[in-house]
Amino acid sequence: MATILERERKDGSTAYVAQIVIKKKGHKPHREARTFDKLSTAKAWAKKRTKELKAPNVDFSKIGNRNRPKLRDAITSYTSENMNEMGRTKTQCLNTILEYDIANKACDDIRSHHLVEFARELGATRTAATVSNYMSHLSAVFTLARPAWDIPLDPQAMKDAFIVCNRLGITGKSYRRDRRPTIDELNQLMAYFEERCERYPDSIPMHRITGFAMFSTRRQEEIARIEWDGLKESTKRVLVKDLKHPGKKKGNDVYCDLPDPAFAIADAMPSTEDRIFPYNHRTISSHFTRACKFLEIENLRFHDLRHDGISRLFEMGLTIPQVAAVSGHRSWQSLQRYTHIEESGDKYEGWEWKEKLSLPAKQEQCV
Numbered sequence: 129m130a131t132i133l134e135r136e137r138k139d140g141s142t143a144y145v146a147q148i149v150i151k152k153k154g155h156k157p158h159r160e161a162r163t164f165d166k167l168s169t170a171k172a173w174a175k176k177r178t179k180e181l182k183a184p185n186v187d188f189s190k191i192g193n194r195n196r197p198k199l200r201d202a203i204t205s206y207t208s209e210n211m212n213e214m215g216r217t218k219t220q221c222l223n224t225i226l227e228y229d230i231a232n233k234a235c236d237d238i239r240s241h242h243l244v245e246f247a248r249e250l251g252a253t254r255t256a257a258t259v260s261n262y263m264s265h266l267s268a269v270f271t272l273a274r275p276a277w278d279i280p281l282d283p284q285a286m287k288d289a290f291i292v293c294n295r296l297g298i299t300g301k302s303y304r305r306d307r308r309p310t311i312d313e314l315n316q317l318m319a320y321f322e323e324r325c326e327r328y329p330d331s332i333p334m335h336r337i338t339g340f341a342m343f344s345t346r347r348q349e350e351i352a353r354i355e356w357d358g359l360k361e362s363t364k365r366v367l368v369k370d371l372k373h374p375g376k377k378k379g380n381d382v383y384c385d386l387p388d389p390a391f392a393i394a395d396a397m398p399s400t401e402d403r404i405f406p407y408n409h410r411t412i413s414s415h416f417t418r419a420c421k422f423l424e425i426e427n428l429r430f431h432d433l434r435h436d437g438i439s440r441l442f443e444m445g446l447t448i449p450q451v452a453a454v455s456g457h458r459s460w461q462s463l464q465r466y467t468h469i470e471e472s473g474d475k476y477e478g479w480e481w482k483e484k485l486s487l488p489a490k491q492e493q494c495v
């Protein structure tokens with residue numbers, strides 16, 4: 129017996145669930161269910177499948193929806209058996225996918241249009257760039273499912289869905305920020321951070337970390353991992369552990385050139401710990417965000433300091449290979465967007481804080 133149920137999805141659209149229950153003497157009741165976008169399709173499948181199941185030669189011991197792996201099974205296998213350390217964002221994305229209807233769909237039933245519909249659901253509350261990230265992380269599951277665990281996911285369905293989503297604008301590239309701090313904004317931040325350190329001696333020296341981020345072009349996570357053993361005075365280079373890389377989260381350790389102002393700031397820090405800046409990178413970010421809010425500095429993020437530092441190097445006349453040696457970019461093409469500069473020279477030449485930050489720091493601790 130077949131029944132059709134209507135279900136409202138999170139995006140407000142209607143799904144039609146065709147349910148079949150077949151009772152045959154000597155066997156437990158057999159149940160199957162599939163979800164469709166159109167009522168007519170659901171009815172047609174239910175009619176065809178019911179006829180197949182009522183055939184006299186059907187062996188119910190060899191079929192059953194219970195034995196068909198679902199997408200959530202593939203995702204769980206991927207996350208539990210992946211020996212590579214997954215980033216926090218990828219883990220969060222895959223766990224979020226488990227909350228959607230598609231996670232309960234049998235893997236051998238998933239077609240490209242199901243994936244496009246899932247992307248539409250995501251896009252109802254997320255940007256096209258964020259949807260791209262979700263689909264990219266899910267694509268990794270589709271690639272490994274069949275050869276690794278014999279789970280019947282079709283990688284071609286994912287590839288086709290990507291093409292459709294890109295053409296329809298459901299997915300897209302992220303918006304490239306070009307926000308850079310002004311000298312006045314930096315003066316406010318430096319004064320605020322220094323005053324805080326003087327008032328609370330155990331607080332994080334955010335003025336030094338901010339200056340180092342600007343002149344070294346390092347990300348906050350990388351700054352928090354730098355060790356004294358990796359700082360090479362003779363070559364003015366620093367070992368950046370686990371440098372951000374799209375396909376390698378751990379072990380991507382790279383030596384990067386360290387401009388003089390950045391080296392001077394690092395060298396001025398107290399060498400009481402293994403790390404030069406022995407602080408939690410999330411704490412660094414939250415301190416910076418709170419300071420901007422207090423000072424009413426709008427739309428400025430800690431990562432914008434890296435953009436400012438790379439732009440400054442081009443303004444000073446450095447070539448793409450020279451800048452890449454500092455920033456750690458593997459692809460010079462990624463740096464081309466910084467080469468269209470409107471100013472020249474060192475933005476921070478004569479800036480009072482550049483010299484001030486190179487003075488020896490006190491025994492500062494993380495709170």
